[in-house]
Amino acid sequence: EAGVTQFPSHSVIEKGQTVTLRCDPISGHDNLYWYRRVMGKEIKFLLHFVKESKQDESGMPNNRFLAERTGGTYSTLKVQPAELEDSGVYFCASSQHNEQYFGPGTRLTVT
């Protein structure tokens, strides 16, 4: 069974540009979560989808972040325009019941 995949693995962009991160969950998992780890700090929750619906987006930092989950399958997280403080590792996780399975993350660097 394929695990959670994320694309790209690394992204370096300039301040003010737009970046879109993609997450493909494990097939059949209704729950999809986005998290972010800023350098040396804790991994922080961003939002939670159940199928295509946003269940909880309380962790989204501001309206520069837009998450979508088309047809309840893959999800995208767009940052527009990117700021320096958006740098970090973005993780996606999926679950069907309790255990969340994490992808390898996308390392975003904003210069």
Place this chain on the structure above:
Amino acid sequence: QQQVKQSPQSLIVQKGGISIINCAYENTAFDYFPWYQQFPGKGPALLIAIRPDVSEKKEGRFTISFNKSAKQFSLHIMDSQPGDSATYFCAAVISNFGNEKLTFGTGTRLTIIP
């Protein structure tokens, strides 16, 4: 503010020794406490978890000790091996009808030396 505090930030243990990582929380609504293990280039993976109705859970060389009154829990790795070298995160969850969002500690980088 940080809801789950984790220490130490880094830990070096000799092979065969015991590795101990500690976490503390404030919110008594947390009712599930997992530990995650992360290797370089990989995402965190569930290692072991405990609910507050028990004080200890053991799986192989890994044990969680839980102190509900002190709002503290810890991970003990017995007979630590070089393959255990990784970053460990404690986490806490408020079970909420399928929204199992994780609140993480800051992580502990564990290095096991021969």
